[in-house]
Amino acid sequence: xxxxxxxxxxxxxxxxxxxxxxxxxxxxxxxxxxxxxxxxxxxxxxxxxxxxxxxxxxxxxxxxxxxxxxxxxxxxxxxxxxxxxxxxxxxxxxxxxxxxxxxxxxxxxxxxxxxxxxxxxxxxxxxxxxxxxxxxxxxxxxxxxxxxxxxxxxxxxxxxxxxxxxxxxxxxxxxxxxxxxxxxxxxxxxxxxxxxxxxxxxxxxxxxxxxxxxxxxxxxxxxxxxxxxxxxxxxxxxxxxxxxxxxxxxxxxxxxxxxxxxxxxxxxxxxxxxxxxxxxxxxxxxxxxxxxxxxxxxxxxxxxxxxxxxxxxxxxxxxxxxxxxxxxxxxxxxxxxxxxxxxxxxxxxxxxxxxxxxxxxxxxxxxxxxxxxxxxxxxxxxxxxxxxxxxxxxxxxxxxxxxxxxxxxxxxxxxxxxxxxxxxxxxxxxxxxxxxxxxxxxxxxxxxxxx
Numbered sequence: 309x310x311x312x313x314x315x316x317x318x319x320x321x322x323x324x325x326x327x328x329x330x331x332x333x334x335x336x337x338x339x340x341x342x343x344x345x346x347x348x349x350x351x352x353x354x355x356x357x358x359x360x361x362x363x364x365x366x367x368x369x370x371x372x373x374x375x376x377x378x379x380x381x382x383x384x385x386x387x388x389x390x391x392x393x394x395x396x397x398x399x400x401x402x403x404x405x406x407x408x409x410x411x412x413x414x415x416x417x418x419x420x421x422x423x424x425x426x427x428x429x430x431x432x433x434x435x436x437x438x439x440x441x442x443x444x445x446x447x448x449x450x451x452x453x454x455x456x457x458x459x460x461x462x463x464x465x466x467x468x469x470x471x472x473x474x475x476x477x478x479x480x481x482x483x484x485x486x487x488x489x490x491x492x493x494x495x496x497x498x499x500x501x502x503x504x505x506x507x508x509x510x511x512x513x514x515x516x517x518x519x520x521x522x523x524x525x526x527x528x529x530x531x532x533x534x535x536x537x538x539x540x541x542x543x544x545x546x547x548x549x550x551x552x553x554x555x556x557x558x559x560x561x562x563x564x565x566x567x568x569x570x571x572x573x574x575x576x577x578x579x580x581x582x583x584x585x586x587x588x589x590x591x592x593x594x595x596x597x598x599x600x601x602x603x604x605x606x607x608x609x610x611x612x613x614x615x616x617x618x619x620x621x622x623x624x625x626x627x628x629x630x631x632x633x634x635x636x637x638x639x640x641x642x643x644x645x646x647x648x649x650x651x652x653x654x655x656x657x658x659x660x661x662x663x664x665x666x667x668x669x670x671x672x673x674x675x676x677x678x679x680x681x682x683x684x685x686x687x688x689x690x691x692x693x694x695x696x697x698x699x700x701x702x703x704x705x706x707x708x709x710x711x712x713x714x715x716x717x718x719x720x721x722x723x724x725x726x727x728x729x730x731x732x733x734x735x736x737x738x739x740x741x742x743x744x745x746x747x748x749x750x751x752x753x754x755x756x757x758x759x
Contacts, residue, residue, distance in 0.1 A: 313467050313604050314389055314611040319623035322600050325469045326624070330596035332473035335480040337589045341649070343501040344585050346487045348578075348650040353658075355498050356650065357574045358438025360581025361431050364562035365443060369418050371555030373453045376410060377403075378602060379548030379692055381461030383540075385603040386690070388466055389610025397529040400462055402540040406548075407458045411451040418447045429567045432574060442498040449506030455513035459520055465603045466524070472516070479512035547692045554683075554695035558729075561706030565725050568710035576719065579661025582650040586662070587669045587726075590638065593631040594673060597624045598680025605688025614749050621685050621741075628677030636670045643667065665723050672727030679730050682737040691744045694737075701736050702729040 313321050348356040380403035387396035422444045431439050456479075460472035483504050490500025520527060569580050601624055608616045639646075647662040679698070686694050705728040714721030 312389075313607045314613050314616065318604075318616055318620040319627075322597070322604060322620055322624050323627065325464075325467070325604065326593075326596045326600040326627075328469040328473045329464075329599055330592055332469070332476045333592040333596055334589070335473065335476040337585075337592060338480055341585050341589065342484050342487050343505060344581065345649055346491050346501055347498060348582070350491050351497060353578050353651070353655070354435050354574060355438045356581060357432075357577040358435035359442050359498055359501075360584070361429070361435060361439045361566060361570055361577055362426075362443040362446075363581065363584055364559055364566040365422075365425060365429070366446060367562060368556050368559030369414070369447060369450070370453055371559055372552040373410075373414070373450060374457050375552035375555040375695075376548040377407065377454065377457035377461045378599070379551035379687070380406065380458060380544050381465040382547050382602060382606045382688060382690065382692070383543055384462055385465035385606030385688065386610035389607035393526055394533070397527065397533045398537060398540050399544065400527055401529045401534045402537055403458060403462070403544055403548075405536055406541060406544055407454045411454040415448065415450040418450065419444055422447065429563060430570050432570055432577075435574060435577070438498050442502045445499055445502035446505060449509065452506055452510035452513055456509050456516065459513060459516045462527070463516075463520060463524070464599075465606065466526070467603065467607070469600070471519070471523075475512045475516040475519075478515065479508040482511055483508035547687075547690065550692040550696050551687055554692075554699040557696060557699035558702045561703035561710075561725075561729065564707045565710045565722065568714050569722055572719065572722075575657055576661055576722075578651065578655075579647075579658040580665055580722070582647045582658065583662040583665035583669070585650065586639075586643075586646050586666055590635045590670060591673070591676060593635075594628045594677045594680050597628050597677070598684040600624065601681055601684040602688040605685045606690075609689050609748060614745070617685060617689070617745070621681055624681045625677055628681060629674050632670070632673030632677055635673055639663075639666045639670045661719065664719070668723035669726050672730050675727060675730035675734055679733045679737065682741050683733070686737070686741055686744050689744055689748050691740075691748075694740050694744065698733045698737050698740070701732040705729040705732040 313325070344356065344359065347359050380399075383399045384396055384403075387393075387399060423440055426436060426439055426443070456475070460475075463471050486504030486507060487501050490496040490504055494500065496503075569577055601620065604620050605617050608614070608620070643663045643666045644659050646666075647659045651658050653659075683695060683698055686692075706725045709721050709725035709728055712721075713724060
């Protein structure tokens with residue numbers, strides 16, 4: 309059930325790993341899109357705008373959870389590459405203990421802060437309660453988010469990107485059924501899709517835990533290996549927290565951008581909401597390539613095979629550039645039609661806002677490709693602190709677009725925010741990779757042990 313990524317063609321290994329990752333992300337985005345589709349089609353424009361107005365806040369919190377879990381999996385990948393199974397299991401058990409603590413603290417804190425944050429974001433009054441009800445339920449499900457993501461991250465670190473896809477597919481099916489039942493049969497509002505999201509991810513996580521215990525003997529820890537160890541927790545936090553903060557820092561800029569979008573009214577919010585959902589779907593190939601590079605780089609660092617990191621990064625980036633071109637063509641030809649998944653054909657103004665936003669986003673996908681492949685490669689090598697700096701670069705660019713450019717050129721400034729953020733991150737990440745690559749080859753022991 310495991311896969312050694314330290315031998316064989318880097319391009320082939322990356323594609324074999326990334327394709328299941330891509331399918332998994334499609335499933336994930338599919339059930340997220342179903343949430344939006346059900347809300348937009350059956351509950352109306354204001355509930356749709358309310359759910360959409362929480363996307364940046366959702367990304368900031370859930371992105372932190374996901375980033376932390378991905379970071380916790382990196383030492384596991386390094387120990388797998390180094391063939392140190394005892395230390396691997398200790399990293400796994402200590403990551404589980406940390407996830408329990410993180411999930412409790414974050415759930416209580418974030419739920420309490422939801423209403424004040426939505427107020428600070430200038431959420432319009434006519435959609436405020438829709439936004440609050442939806443996001444507070446999602447945040448009560450933070451433990452489910454941690455459960456699934458830490459399991460998926462650990463399994464991927466062992467070279468298996470297929471198993472998590474199976475459980476995402478299960479989660480997607482459950483989510484879709486619960487969406488339709490809650491809204492069409494039980495007559496619930498936005499709380500229905502929110503509850504469906506939490507329950508589906510929780511069920512998927514529990515089943516994944518059972519399966520992982522049965523099918524991955526390498527992860528079966530002894531009682532002694534379950535004891536908390538400060539040294540292991542320290543390294544996990546050193547790598548995981550910066551990766552989580554990278555998402556959160558990036559999301560601060562997105563929150564400012566969302567506040568600027570909210571200030572333009574419910575029609576613009578609805579248009580951008582639909583576009584963001586389509587963008588999330590289209591960005592799956594580059595996201596999958598990026599997340600592939602973390603376990604790939606981690607295993608090869610653990611094995612001391614540094615030349616394979618360079619070859620893998622080039623191969624992943626090239627594939628990303630090709631998919632970026634395909635996505636741009638799709639939007640040019642079918643961008644407006646894709647928006648009709650979420651709104652009626654009569655909502656012509658919403659459709660145009662969505663189409664324009666999508667054009668700018670997909671036009672910058674080559675930049676997004678480098679953000680993903682280079683950043684995750686750096687993280688896989690053990691330099692996750694650099695992720696925070698790249699996140700700051702993205703944040704600054706989005707804030708500038710929302711507060712400086714948008715007041716001058718209007719909605720075009722909003723459309724420029726994501727491409728400018730990706731450009732700013734690339735300006736930092738490319739030289740940062742060169743620096744990290746030289747350092748990792750000079751200090752093999754330092755990187756492998758995390759001292």
